[in-house]
Amino acid sequence: MPKIKLKLKGRPGWSIECSAMSIKNLGKTFDIHCGGIDLIFPHHQNEIAQSEGWTGKKFVNYWLHNEWLLVNGQKMSKSLGNFYTLRDILAKGYPAIAVRYLLLSTHYRQQLNFTFEGIDAAKASINRLNELILKLQHFLGNTKERLKIVTNEVKGTRIAFEQAMDDDLNVSEALAAVFELAKQINTWIDDEETVGKKSALEVLDFLKEADTVFGVMNFSRKERLPSDITKLIEERARLRKEKKFAEADKIRADLLRKGIQIDDTPEGVKWKKA
Ligand SMILES: [Zn+2]
Structure with a gap:
């Protein structure tokens, strides 16, 4: 085929831009193409015609056309x-x-x-x-x-x-x-x-x-504690029940050194990162 030299004046139209961009970035065939319902005709039909006319392959597997906002x-x-x-x-x-x-x-x-x-x-x-x-x-x-x-x-x-x-x-x-x-x-x-x-x-x-x-929920407000920390917290609770406060306080200080601050509240023991 002879090399065709084109002198472009202006810029390529909208539909050809979409074909060129998607084929360059996603390949000759890709799975999902989205767009507003107003683009089904003529824009998306143009995209299909010119892309498949050039590649000889199916352009898009699924079209998802969304309604108006x-x-x-x-x-x-x-x-x-x-x-x-x-x-x-x-x-x-x-x-x-x-x-x-x-x-x-x-x-x-x-x-x-x-x-x-x-x-x-x-x-x-x-x-x-x-x-x-x-x-x-x-x-x-x-x-x-x-x-x-x-x-x-x-x-x-x-x-x-x-x-x-x-x-x-x-x-x-x-x-x-x-x-x-x-x-x-x-x-x-x-x-x-x-x-x-x-x-x-x-x-x-x-x-x-x-x-x-x-992607809307927040799981990071309280993180899960490693099991050795949980064990220490439980151990401390047991000691306090047995009124061994000095030993319980030692664990509390130990936890604080590990970066966990313990608070005794009416609703029970709470922890936070120190
Ligand atoms: Zn498009």
Whole structure:
């Protein structure tokens, strides 16, 4: 084939840019291409035609076309004064994580109506999960299994979660399964007041797994303690019960040297990183 020399005037059009960029970075065939529903025709059809015409290969395996974003029930527009950038929303003091939750909690093929009440609700939802995480982390020091065994409930939730996500990314149903479990666990905690370490870990592990999809929960407010530290804390509690305060204080000082500060509160022993 003779080398064709082109003198380009101007720049390549939008559709050809997309073909060129995606083939360069993702290969001749790639799995997922997203875009708004308004781009199906002509833009995405152009992309397919010119890419496949050049490579002779299937361009994209799955197309995900998302619905419009509405603001207060209307299309976002400068003239209506309902035009917000992410920067505007953050400047109003809303946490980025709540915006993230709001945007991902509606199915991509449904219109998302953005309202500030919606962000508040998103914030409250995240808080509900984070409060449960804190409670569960608090119970990690418990050696006795006092909550009824949660294995079946966690297993059932995991299945419901995965089925929902496998069904064209049904995020609302997947989240509903997570909140159903959270509600159930909270009720049990309220009834029994305490949770054993094994059950707490099971639920926490599931929440961590679910959060690899959503990325909204906070597991770092309290970290898990290494087992030698937990043993020292339990040992100290035993000594205090036996009124061996001098020995108990020695352990407390020992823990402090290891970077763990122990406080005795009406709700029991609490620890934090010193
Ligand atoms: Zn494109």
